[in-house]
Amino acid sequence: MSNNTSFDIIIVGSGHAGSCTAIAASDAGMKRILIVEKGPEGWVGGNGYFTAGAHRTVHGGLPDLLPLVTNVSAEQASQIDVEPYTAEQFTSDIMRLGQDKPDAALVKALVDGSRDAVQWLANRVKVPYTLAFNRQAYLVNGRQKFWGGLALSTRDGGKGLIETHRKALKEAGVETWFDTPAVEILLDGDAVSGLVVRKTGELVELHARAVVLACGGYEASRDLRKKYMGGNWDLAKVRGTPYNTGDGITLATAIGAALKGDFGGCHSTCWDANAPSDTGDRALSNQFTKSGYPLGLMLNAQGHRFVDEGEDFRNYTYAKFGRAILEQPGGFAFQVWDSRATKWLRDEEYGDGVVRKIWADSIEELAGRLQHEGLEDEAQFIQTIAHFNQAASQFQLAHPTAQWDPAVKDSLSTQGSGLSPPKSNWAMPIEQGPFLAVKVACGITFTFGGLAVDPDTAGVLSESSGKPIRGLFCTGELVGGLFYSNYPGGSGLTGGAVFARKAAREAAKLL
Incomplete structure (x- = not known):
């Protein structure tokens, strides 16, 4: 861990979405890239670590997916049935499961960016994709039949996904500070100028023109679950990291960010x-x-x-x-x-x-x-x-x-x-x-209520102006308005990558 306090971009959260942001930032030409993680190194990866590694994407059927995967031989391919999954089907699945409440522009951004994001993860990050025989297919009459519009997973699930990310981050020279919770977003006028973190027990000011919040929702906070969701939600079992306690919402709303989405849903x-x-x-x-x-x-x-x-x-x-x-x-x-x-x-x-x-x-x-x-x-x-x-x-x-x-x-x-x-x-x-x-x-895996973001840039919107707060971005489970009540499996990881890449590209323009 260096003593440098000036960076091109600072990302809050070491999970899949945060990792995608850092790697995409490197691709966009940024050199000084920092990830700050509230948890210890032993808890790297956020909720992404606890997933099955499934990625839902638009695709043209088996021939389109085979170049991405590592677990199918030519002989096996002849005995597999994977129907194409269109943009219309993906959109329809999100909207019908969400009772037509999801933000149409956010949904379109996710769907339209899904196939390119998956290709980028395979080519750039070297994510070892597999066909998810164990989760999404049944052997019927000698043929592996995939169902539910979802076919891609990753070798060793979320564990393998995060391991791959860590290798790519190291190669890109990205620095990660663990045990370093974010405390406050700094402003210079109406633009982000950095972040205050707690490092080794002391408050430290870090300077950057872009901050990306990728630190998940509030599912690990009994108090916030009770506040937003009521009922017996304080009794739900936390499925993933215990460090997703709503910090991103607290940080962003303190500087006037708008909230959006289904705060009673998860x-x-x-x-x-x-x-x-x-x-x-x-x-x-x-x-x-x-x-x-x-x-x-x-x-x-x-x-x-x-x-x-x-x-x-x-x-x-x-x-x-x-x-x-x-x-x-x-x-x-x-x-x-x-x-x-x-x-x-x-x-x-x-x-x-x-x-x-x-x-x-x-x-x-x-x-x-x-x-x-x-x-x-x-x-x-x-x-x-x-x-x-x-x-x-x-x-x-x-x-x-x-x-x-x-x-x-x-x-x-x-x-x-x-x-x-x-x-x-x-x-x-x-x-x-x-x-x-x-x-x-x-x-409980993740909560659906989050921050309002611009679908084209992943910029966090101001509650007062409705426009993006200059230099503040959001991706992953913290994006509000994308899912309501329910969601189609595999959409979360894909969405994290799609909006991470948007955030990184837009942040690079600020340098």
């Missing part, structure tokens, strides 16, 4: 109920995710179902079902499958040693064992599954040609039975033992 997923409460686990990381619910059922402590588990593909529902779990009695639920479905569960999430499994040879026996895990109404649990089985069986009798297929929305449902909530796809009766259950809670 990415909240089905999370292992036995995971730590206030921090992610650097070893197990994303393995605490429990995303196998479309293939089974979810029941609460009183033995009732509460969501349509087959409403859509997992990567279109997983970011909102954590909220549904938190709203249940006790803030937890049970995922349940029979023997026909358990073989389809991902080992990364449900393997031995990863999650506590409750097995039984009958539903009655399973209910009895779950009483020790918090199930309050054994009889209702049994009855709920029996009613579901009856509804699913009736549909199959009425539609004998319908086939269960996890790689498509198979329309194998409980339609016509009056079951509430219904199950719209993958409605296979839970009747063949042995039966498996796991206990899940709400894991």
Whole structure:
């Protein structure tokens, strides 16, 4: 760590978005580039470290993606099905999941910049992309069928992504100061002139014409979750870094920045109920995710179902079902499958040693064992599954040609039975033992409310003028107005890269 206090650009946050900004700044000709990170070096990478490394992007199908990936041979390619994913589909997914509330200009910037950003990450940063067979494809009739508009991941997930970034940052000569929280943004008139940080216990003034906030939302602050989201959100389990406590919002609003977006919304997923409460686990990381619910059922402590588990593909529902779990009695639920479905569960999430499994040879026996895990109404649990089985069986009798297929929305449902909530796809009766259950809670990943930014420059907007504050930029999870209520999986990392590159290019113009 040098004693220099003058830089071309200072970036707050060492995660994926901050790293992208620093590398793009180097590409734009900046020489003195500093990242300041609130956490210690052992927590480098922010929330990006805890992801699966998935990147959603516009693409033209398998031939377009193959040059990007490192895990597909020519022989394998002939047995893979990846449909093209258009800009219209990407836009539609964000807007429909967000109930048409996302800022259209921000969405367009993300979508239009997605393919170029992914190519840049592959070529410039050397991100080792893979086709996500383990998360986004099922082997059906000898072919790997990708689903849900998402195909790209990274080798070793978020851990591999951040490791790659750190190598690229070192090669670019970017300096990182750890254990260095940002305290205040400095102004010269109405333009940013630097940043005050706390370094080794002392306040230090750093000078720069551009500051980029890439320090995430407020998901790791119980107080701010309670303030903005209400309810039981102080009880949600933090999925990633414990250092995302709303600092970017505090810093920016202190100099008049405008807020924007869904401050009551967040990415909240089905999370292992036995995971730590206030921090992610650097070893197990994303393995605490429990995303196998479309293939089974979810029941609460009183033995009732509460969501349509087959409403859509997992990567279109997983970011909102954590909220549904938190709203249940006790803030937890049970995922349940029979023997026909358990073989389809991902080992990364449900393997031995990863999650506590409750097995039984009958539903009655399973209910009895779950009483020790918090199930309050054994009889209702049994009855709920029996009613579901009856509804699913009736549909199959009425539609004998319908086939269960996890790689498509198979329309194998409980339609016509009056079951509430219904199950719209993958409605296979839970009747063949042995039966498996796991206990899940709400894991909060990132919050949707953030700073208002210019979609073309990623410049943070002033509340009073509505114009960009000269020299202040924002990227990553702190961008407000992009997602509401829900979001399509893989959009976050892509958005972080898209707006990081915009911020770096615009900041370079200030030199």
